[in-house]
Amino acid sequence: MSTPNASGWKPGTPAKDDHGMDGPPTVTGNRALMLEEPLIFEIGTSQTTGVDLPDVPSSTSSRLGSFTRADEIGLPGLSEPEAIRHYTRLSRQNYAIDLGLFPLGSCTMKHNPRLNEKVARMPGFADVHPLQPVDTVRGALEVINELAVWLIGLTGMDGVAMSPKAGAHGELCGILCIRAALEARGDAREVILVPESAHGTNPATAAFAGYRVENIPATGEGRVDLEALKSRLGPDVAAVMITNPNTCGLFERDMKAISDAVHAAGAFVYCDGANFNAIVGKVRPGDLGVDAMHINLHKTFSTPHGGGGPGSGPVVLSEALCPYGPLPFTARTKDGVVHLVEEENAEAFDHKHAFGRMTAFHGQMGMFTRALAYILSHGADGLKQVAEDAVLNANYVLRSCDDLLEAPFGPSGPCMHEALFSDAGFAEDTTTLDLAKALIDEGYHPMTMYFPLVVHGAMLVEPTETESKASLDRFIMALRSTAERAKAGDPTLKTAPHYAPRRRLDETQAARKPVLAFDGPCAPAGTPQLSEQGGS
Amino acid sequence: MPRYFTDEHEWIDVDGDNATVGITDYAQSQLGDIVFVELPETGSQVSKGKDAAVVESVKAASDVYAPITGEVLESNPALDDDPALVNSSPEDEGWFFKLAIADKAELEGLMDAAAYKAFCDSL
Numbered sequence: 265m266s267t268p269n270a271s272g273w274k275p276g277t278p279a280k281d282d283h284g285m286d287g288p289p290t291v292t293g294n295r296a297l298m299l300e301e302p303l304i305f306e307i308g309t310s311q312t313t314g315v316d317l318p319d320v321p322s323s324t325s326s327r328l329g330s331f332t333r334a335d336e337i338g339l340p341g342l343s344e345p346e347a348i349r350h351y352t353r354l355s356r357q358n359y360a361i362d363l364g365l366f367p368l369g370s371c372t373m374k375h376n377p378r379l380n381e382k383v384a385r386m387p388g389f390a391d392v393h394p395l396q397p398v399d400t401v402r403g404a405l406e407v408i409n410e411l412a413v414w415l416i417g418l419t420g421m422d423g424v425a426m427s428p429k430a431g432a433h434g435e436l437c438g439i440l441c442i443r444a445a446l447e448a449r450g451d452a453r454e455v456i457l458v459p460e461s462a463h464g465t466n467p468a469t470a471a472f473a474g475y476r477v478e479n480i481p482a483t484g485e486g487r488v489d490l491e492a493l494k495s496r497l498g499p500d501v502a503a504v505m506i507t508n509p510n511t512c513g514l515f516e517r518d519m520k521a522i523s524d525a526v527h528a529a530g531a532f533v534y535c536d537g538a539n540f541n542a543i544v545g546k547v548r549p550g551d552l553g554v555d556a557m558h559i560n561l562h563k564t565f566s567t568p569h570g571g572g573g574p575g576s577g578p579v580v581l582s583e584a585l586c587p588y589g590p591l592p593f594t595a596r597t598k599d600g601v602v603h604l605v606e607e608e609n610a611e612a613f614d615h616k617h618a619f620g621r622m623t624a625f626h627g628q629m630g631m632f633t634r635a636l637a638y639i640l641s642h643g644a645d646g647l648k649q650v651a652e653d654a655v656l657n658a659n660y661v662l663r664s665c666d667d668l669l670e671a672p673f674g675p676s677g678p679c680m681h682e683a684l685f686s687d688a689g690f691a692e693d694t695t696t697l698d699l700a701k702a703l704i705d706e707g708y709h710p711m712t713m714y715f716p717l718v719v720h721g722a723m724l725v726e727p728t729e730t731e732s733k734a735s736l737d738r739f740i741m742a743l744r745s746t747a748e749r750a751k752a753g754d755p756t757l758k759t760a761p762h763y764a765p766r767r768r769l770d771e772t773q774a775a776r777k778p779v780l781a782f783d784g785p786c787a788p789a790g791t792p793q794l795s796e797q798g799g800s
Numbered sequence: 801m802p803r804y805f806t807d808e809h810e811w812i813d814v815d816g817d818n819a820t821v822g823i824t825d826y827a828q829s830q831l832g833d834i835v836f837v838e839l840p841e842t843g844s845q846v847s848k849g850k851d852a853a854v855v856e857s858v859k860a861a862s863d864v865y866a867p868i869t870g871e872v873l874e875s876n877p878a879l880d881d882d883p884a885l886v887n888s889s890p891e892d893e894g895w896f897f898k899l900a901i902a903d904k905a906e907l908e909g910l911m912d913a914a915a916y917k918a919f920c921d922s923l
Contacts, residue, residue, distance in 0.1 A: 713859075714859040714860060715860075717860055772884075775833075775835035775836070775856075776836075776883065776884070
């Protein structure tokens with residue numbers, strides 16, 4: 265039916281099945297433009313190379329000098345077109361934000377405007393080196409400083425550390441600032457409080473920074489239990505780490521009261537700002553008493569992430585924490601010149617108490633240019649609309665489905681940028697996983713599943729601000745249809761996906777006995793090569 | 801040999817001064833397929849209510865808490881090779897670790913089988 269390959273691994277999708285796929289089998293296993301693709305080791309052979317190297321000089325017997333190769337190295341040799349075709353074919357089996365709505369949302373990927381890419385590729389930004397003389401990179405420093413000013417303005421804070429390389433790195437930077445501030449007043453505190461509705465990285469950061477983590481329960485409506493928090497505050501508490509909007513997709517309404525109570529107890533407020541995209545332009549965390557908050561540039565300001573782009577997690581700081589922020593940073597003097605403040609000139613810029621550095625250099629330059637391009641192309645009014653549209657879209661999904669899918673925090677009021685459902689009401693034995701697999705058949709990447717943990721069989725949908733109403737309506741139609749099948753116990757859900765390049769994979773076996781390296785032989789010598797196929 | 805239960809879904813069998821700890825059938829059914837179990841080292845100290853082991857399923861990673869304080873005498877070596885034992889035999893072959901009980905008074909307040917069943921039914 266389909267071509268067996270050297271590893272004995274066969275495509276899981278039969279050419280004809282009971283669910284609509286019809287037609288005779290093909291000898292290649294391909295189905296017109298749906299191409300089957302073996303592993304790269306099964307295409308190339310170790311005897312071939314795609315590079316035309318000069319002959320070994322007659323004065324030597326080996327390209328390896330005095331060394332002799334004892335064994336095959338097991339790397340496949342492919343020509344350039346073979347390698348390009350291999351990866352292009354694989355990419356066609358993928359699902360991407362450029363193909364359709366991605367309900368995993370901005371945490372994984374959202375639309376990256378092409379303007380950002382154009383700007384980031386300008387040689388003056390793309391080709392600079394962090395050790396270049398400052399006078400030759402004034403434009404780049406200007407970009408870092410301009411972005412810093414925007415971030416400070418949007419958050420209502422006093423300063424920003426631009427260098428952290430990701431959200432969790434930013435969390436660590438913020439907690440180190442808090443520790444430096446406590447140490448400066450000779451106040452050793454050892455506990456950080458983390459509510460249940462916080463991101464999982466928060467307790468990890470606190471523990472990594474040497475603090476003991478204690479949980480604060482959530483209320484029935486999915487928010488921090490203010491009374492429980494207040495009763496736990498004391499002289500041993502260094503900080504509270506709160507994710508706002510939280511992982512239940514809700515805005516922590518009591519944020520100001522929380523901050524006031526925390527400050528009264530001599531502690532600091534760390535806010536996980538990963539979900540800032542839901543409130544940018546609408547709420548300034550500085551006005552809510554936040555002392556430190558990281559911003560995931562990829563979530564709020566559309567720098568590429570899901571495709572493997574580097575993270576960037578600048579941390580905005582309150583007046584109390586600014587003196588301890590890490591080096592280096594940029595500062596504009598009265599004459600308009602942007603300076604790079606490092607160890608040598610920190611005293612001249614009145615910044616003697618930096619806790620150190622988070623990274624060797626200034627941060628993710630490529631993300632700074634993209635984020636600033638996004639900010640400037642939207643403007644302050646546009647950013648406000650980003651938050652409004654992200655929240656409107658999520659609420660549209662929530663209220664278009666909450667008659668069918670249980671929305672555990674639906675009664676708590678409007679959600680922020682994420683709509684959360686549970687598996688309550690599904691037929692027995694039908695799970696969130698089954699619904700997610702059926703969504704693949706409908707042409708959508710599944711949403712976040714089984715997170716947050718406080719909701720049984722959780723489905724967390726983040727449509728992002730990018731999607732139009734027509735796009736959302738198509739997705740809602742697909743989600744409602746699969747939800748109806750889940751509630752009715754449709755047995756075909758258990759065998760979904762039916763139309764994907766592969767059927768249901770054995771995720772348990774993959775986790776229990778992962779095969780991480782190809783251990784079979786490369787394609788045998790004598791496999792037809794490009795020259796024999798008539799290539800040029 | 802009396803068996804007690806915690807509201808975090810661990811069970812504990814008491815045998816003289818020693819005890820065996822695992823997670824309940826209800827816990828494994830909620831977690832789904834278990835793919836990895838991280839167990840405490842022999843000789844390490846675990847404290848009542850504090851994390852002692854980690855269990856990872858295809859859905860989530862969860863802490864397993866020590867029902868009582870004590871010194872770990874042995875961890876179940878079978879779980880290294882076959883974490884699925886926790887699914888197939890959670891309250892027998894899929895035990896997590898054995899410990900020397902530090903203070904038997906800590907057993908007071910744990911649930912018996914009937915109380916634990918009523919607790920699960922209420923969830």
